[in-house]
Amino acid sequence: xxxxxxxxxxxxxxxxxxxxxxxxxxxxxxxxxxxxxxxxxxxxxxxxxxxxxxxxxxxxxxxxxxxxxxxxxxxxxxxxxxxxxxxxxxxxxxxxxxxxxxxxxxxxxxxxxxxxxxxxxxxxxxxxxxxxxxxxxxxxxxxxxxxxxxxxxxxxxxxxxxxxxxxxxxxxxxxxxxxxxxxxxxxxxxxxxxxxxxxxxxxxxxxxxxxxxxxxxxxxxxxx
Amino acid sequence: xxxxxxxxxxxxxxxxxxxxxxxxxxxxxxxxxxxxxxxxxxxxxxxxxxxxxxxxxxxxxxxxxxxxxxxxxxxxxxxxxxxxxxxxxxxxxxxxxxxxxxxxxxxxxxxxxxxxxxxxxxxxxxxxxxxxxxxxxxxxxxxxxxxxxxxxxxxxxxxxxxxxxxxxxxxxxxxxxxxxxxxxxxxxxxxxxxxxxxxxxxxxxxxxxxxxxxxxxxxxxxxxxxxxxxxxxxxxxxxxxxxxxxxxxxxxxxxxxxxxxxxxxxxxxxxxxxxxxxxxxxxxxxxxxxxxxxxxxxxxxxxxxxxxxxxxxxxxxxxxxxxxxxxxxxxxxxxxxxxxxxxxxxxxxxxxxxxxxxxxxxxxxxxxxxxxxxxxxxxxxxxxxxxxxxxxxxxxxxxx
Numbered sequence: 001x002x003x004x005x006x007x008x009x010x011x012x013x014x015x016x017x018x019x020x021x022x023x024x025x026x027x028x029x030x031x032x033x034x035x036x037x038x039x040x041x042x043x044x045x046x047x048x049x050x051x052x053x054x055x056x057x058x059x060x061x062x063x064x065x066x067x068x069x070x071x072x073x074x075x076x077x078x079x080x081x082x083x084x085x086x087x088x089x090x091x092x093x094x095x096x097x098x099x100x101x102x103x104x105x106x107x108x109x110x111x112x113x114x115x116x117x118x119x120x121x122x123x124x125x126x127x128x129x130x131x132x133x134x135x136x137x138x139x140x141x142x143x144x145x146x147x148x149x150x151x152x153x154x155x156x157x158x159x160x161x162x163x164x165x166x167x168x169x170x171x172x173x174x175x176x177x178x179x180x181x182x183x184x185x186x187x188x189x190x191x192x193x194x195x196x197x198x199x200x201x202x203x204x205x206x207x208x209x210x211x212x213x214x215x216x217x218x219x220x221x222x223x224x
Numbered sequence: 225x226x227x228x229x230x231x232x233x234x235x236x237x238x239x240x241x242x243x244x245x246x247x248x249x250x251x252x253x254x255x256x257x258x259x260x261x262x263x264x265x266x267x268x269x270x271x272x273x274x275x276x277x278x279x280x281x282x283x284x285x286x287x288x289x290x291x292x293x294x295x296x297x298x299x300x301x302x303x304x305x306x307x308x309x310x311x312x313x314x315x316x317x318x319x320x321x322x323x324x325x326x327x328x329x330x331x332x333x334x335x336x337x338x339x340x341x342x343x344x345x346x347x348x349x350x351x352x353x354x355x356x357x358x359x360x361x362x363x364x365x366x367x368x369x370x371x372x373x374x375x376x377x378x379x380x381x382x383x384x385x386x387x388x389x390x391x392x393x394x395x396x397x398x399x400x401x402x403x404x405x406x407x408x409x410x411x412x413x414x415x416x417x418x419x420x421x422x423x424x425x426x427x428x429x430x431x432x433x434x435x436x437x438x439x440x441x442x443x444x445x446x447x448x449x450x451x452x453x454x455x456x457x458x459x460x461x462x463x464x465x466x467x468x469x470x471x472x473x474x475x476x477x478x479x480x481x482x483x484x485x486x487x488x489x490x491x492x493x494x495x496x497x498x499x500x501x502x503x504x505x506x507x508x509x510x511x512x513x514x515x516x517x518x519x520x521x522x523x524x525x526x527x528x529x530x531x532x533x534x535x536x537x538x539x540x541x542x543x544x545x546x547x548x549x550x551x552x553x554x555x556x557x558x559x560x561x562x563x564x565x566x567x568x569x570x571x572x573x574x575x576x577x578x579x580x581x582x583x584x585x586x587x588x589x590x591x592x593x594x595x596x597x598x599x600x601x602x603x604x605x606x607x608x609x610x611x612x613x614x615x616x617x618x619x620x621x622x623x624x
Contacts, residue, residue: 041621048531050617071535078533085621089528093237101225106534111225148532160621 001026001155001188002047006056009042016054017042024188024213026155029179029202032192034217040192043217044158047190048081049073061155078107082154082187084178086161088145090133096120096144097129103148115151123147123181138166142174150185157187163195175201179211227538231545234518241514242550248510249554249597250561252503257562257593259496262569264587269296273411274478276346279464281305281313282449287476288485294325294449295478297335297411301327304446305473313450313467318459324447326423329383334369336383336399336416338423338447346451347410353377354403360421364403366413368574375401383426397426420447508600511550515543515608519615526615540609547605548598555597559590 003023010016017039024030032040045051046058049065050073058065061080068076090099100116120126123143133141142162149157159178163171175191175198182189191198191212205211235242273295280294285302292299307324314322323346326338337343341356344364354377356364365375375381380398399418407413424445432438452475454460460477467475519526526539567583574582 041618044621045618048617050531074530074533074535077531081531081533083528083531085528085531087524089525091234091237091522091525093233098225098233102230102529103532105225105227105230106529106532106538108533108538 001028001061002030002190003059004056007046007053007058008055009039009046009051010054019043019046019056019217020215022213022215026188027183027186028188029182029212030188030190030215031199031202031212032190032215032217033194033199035194038217040194040217041160043215044160044190044192047156048083048158049077075108078109078152080155082149082152082157084142084146084149084157084159084162086164088133088141090136090141090145090148092133095130095132096125096136099133099144100148100151103151107152109152119147119151120144122184123177139170139173143177146177146181150181150187153185154187157182157185157189159189159191161193161195162191163193163198168197171195171197172201179203227541228545228548231542232549234522234542235546235549238514238518245507245511245514245550246553246557248503249507249550249601250557252500252507253554253558253593253597254561254565255496255500255503256596257559257590258565258569259493259500260587260589260592261562261566261583261585262581263493264589265566265581265585268409269581270482272347272409274482276453277451277478278454278460279452279475279477280449281310281452281467281473281475284472284474287474288481290449290474290476291478291481292485293327294451295411297337297415301448302474304448305450307445307447309471309473310447310450313452313471313473316463318455318463319452320455321453323451324420325449325451326420326446327448328423328427329385331369331381331383331399331416332373334366334373334414334416336363336418336423338418338420340420343417343451344405344412347408347412349408349410349412350406351403352406354401357402357419360419360425361397361399362402363399363416363418363422364405365401366405366415366417367407368413369416370404375404377401377404385430397429504596504600507554508604511547511601511604512607515547515605516611518546519543519608519611523615523619526612527617527619530615530617536613536615539615540613543609543612544602544605547601547609551598551601552594554601555594558597559593562593 001024004019005021007019008016019039022030032043034040046053046065047060049068052069053066063076091102094102097116097120100119101111104111117126117129120129123146125140125143125147128136128140128144136144162174162178166174178189178191179202199210199212202210202212277295280290282290282294282301283303283305289299289302293301310322310324313319321342323342324339325343327335329336344356351364352367354364369375379401382393382398384393399422405412428438428441432441454463464475464477467473529539530536563583566581570582
């Protein structure tokens, strides 16, 4: 589902970031970790098709992203990528259901109330559909943001620091929910985090091995 | 969800700011609407009332006063002119027609005008009820007069002296209403018209002390002024000069005087227009600041929309949609406010039986108002929309 080889990216007038090669299958979990400034955001941006690789190859959902630009990249991202940001960015002007409808608008799709309702039901927040984000608790807001991320059945679900500022119990609940939701959707889940609590929260594979592919980035990987 | 619907929701997520911007834009647009409506209606009134009148002859004095009184009936006459002098003018080969006007009395502020049937014919007046007068002391009544005073065919009334309400009553000479005119949009709507002989009779009966005195008055009969139509446009070169230099009368050209009047009014109009322009400019700046702030506040939200697949153009369209809503709402409110203001001014003028302007008039020029509203708000949104267009998703990913 995600394959990279010799992948690197250069910011203007800055050093190049080099990333380890990965090859993960559909439905798997990738744990992207590393200290601040190591390139986690850049890797997410590359996988989401927001920036073009400086060098190397990058294929996501059978699409080479090296040549994908502009509107085509936007349309591909709408179809294939779901995103759960650290700050949830639910629009205060809209109700929960309208926040989900906004995702369909952004993807250029017609509003589909049945699909919105079904997604909210699957995440246990159907009764919140008419509420504004200000009326939600932190946990409810995160579920709604997750509903927005998976509404369009993405092939890859990117979660950026999903446990930041959560206590242990809430963090465990958030990771369990993320993994279950991604599995239910058949999506590859990428969790970008520097939170050491996350890895043990991901269920083990059937063979008893860790249930995720670890992708550790470090500042040492960067070179001029 | 459509872009325009999403814009609406975003706009009203800041209700106070949105309402203030709509109000500010509406004030400028209402001023412009008011100016357009008044200017349109004055032009129309001038055009209708002046049609076919080449020159007005009356007593020496202010030529503009003569025109305002003789054509629009919104000023007092400078004096009277001898009937004999007018008869002499009628024989001038340059003159096609002469319509005498005699003023002096009113009914509750509405002027009673002595004239000939030609006066009604000149404005192509038609009767809604009754018939035309065929004897002195019979009147036909303009549509607004009939409506406001409740006059009907067969009613009688006595006029009071002077051109404004409150003069002494000519109780021994009642008028009889024999006809009601159809609304014509001309000055006739607010006049009571009778034979010139009626005016002479009322005043001779009132003033003459004996038969000899009456005989003298009959010999020295006067009219207030006359509306004259030339046989040829070339008459304009010589006729007014001849009247002004060789008679005790003056000839005033409506075209010249109205042009002078409009020039004078034009200064006031320009001031109002400039004021409206400043209001619009201020409103445009306010819209710009509001949208610019909105982009700054919602930068991350907009970046998320990009992350969800929205192309930059769609994000910019969201901002332009907000501006469009502001423009459309302001245009609706501005036009409504301008119409209401014009109606109010029209109502106040009608109380004075003065010029006819009013609200609920829809000249095609009014289309400028929504065009201006949308133009100003969309222009104000260009830079914020460009800012939204350039929102970077990397900022969203890197803002922790």
